[in-house]
Amino acid sequence: MTDSEAHAQDAGLVHQFENLEQQQEADFLGIWVFLVTEIMFFGGLFASYAIYRWLYFAAFEAGSHILNAEIGAANTMVLLGSSLTMALSVRSAQTGNRRALVFFLIATMILGAIFLGVKAYEYDQKFVEHVVPSLDWAPEGEVLARLAPGGLGHAQLYFFFYFAMTGVHALHMIIGEGLLLWLVLRARKDAFTTHYFAPVEVVGLYWHFVDIVWIFLFPLLYLIGGRY
């Protein structure tokens, strides 16, 4: 089979690749290498978090206890649910079930949106409690009494980490929502076949990675030093 015949036969094959297998291999290596750069990107945050948590443990523990662990746990489950529907999206693409593919992609988007909505509510609560570093830092009453023993400056540092880490995570989710919307539009136009659905898998890998970041953020930010 000549090159042009292969390209005429396989929808989604771009010209620089010999065939779909080669293209798919390149796609996968590409997304995995990108995810490794993402590990290093979040790794810098996690490493600096580890240092300051060790240096100012009492302040970090007190700051962590201002967060609502139940809301955090519930939101973790929502995000895990979105990973399930994402995995089922990829499976639907493999089996060529377009209706199921669109259904699970939209379900993933909805669960992701619920997660972001809850996150927005939590951010709003931080403004209510005046524990937003720089922008609205004036804890009072019970919150102040709980933060003061560890040192207010160091507690502020904890909330810097909280907003930086969850904020960058939320940004990744917003980008993921855009990618999912793009997939839904393409799937509705029948762009994917049982041979060509690499975009669904690649976005899926990205989505699962963002989920894994949250799997670590939840215990590290919400459950410091136990809640008893």
Add this chain to the structure above:
Amino acid sequence: MSQTIVPQKTYVLVFLGLIALTILTTGVAFIDLGPFNTVAALAIAFAKMLLVVLFFMGVKYSGGLVRIVLVAGFFWLALLIAFTMSDYRTRSWITPPAAWSSSAPPTHP
């Protein structure tokens, strides 16, 4: 990889496992285990990560190249955290000579 079609049941079971581990990690946080609270939280998070990586991301079914890339990524992350922490945690072990401190009086004539 894309060639292996995983049964729906597997994905649902993995999801239920992840939910159970989330409940476990939240529950453990409310029990006093001393320093082991942190150990337990990280161990459970690591187990959850393995479930997602192996099943949802399909590394269990994928080839060696993907595994090498993934292991390399985590190896470098481990280097980053281990060397940074070993620096910070050992700084207090030795005190630098007083002459190195800027507040020390100059010793030369």
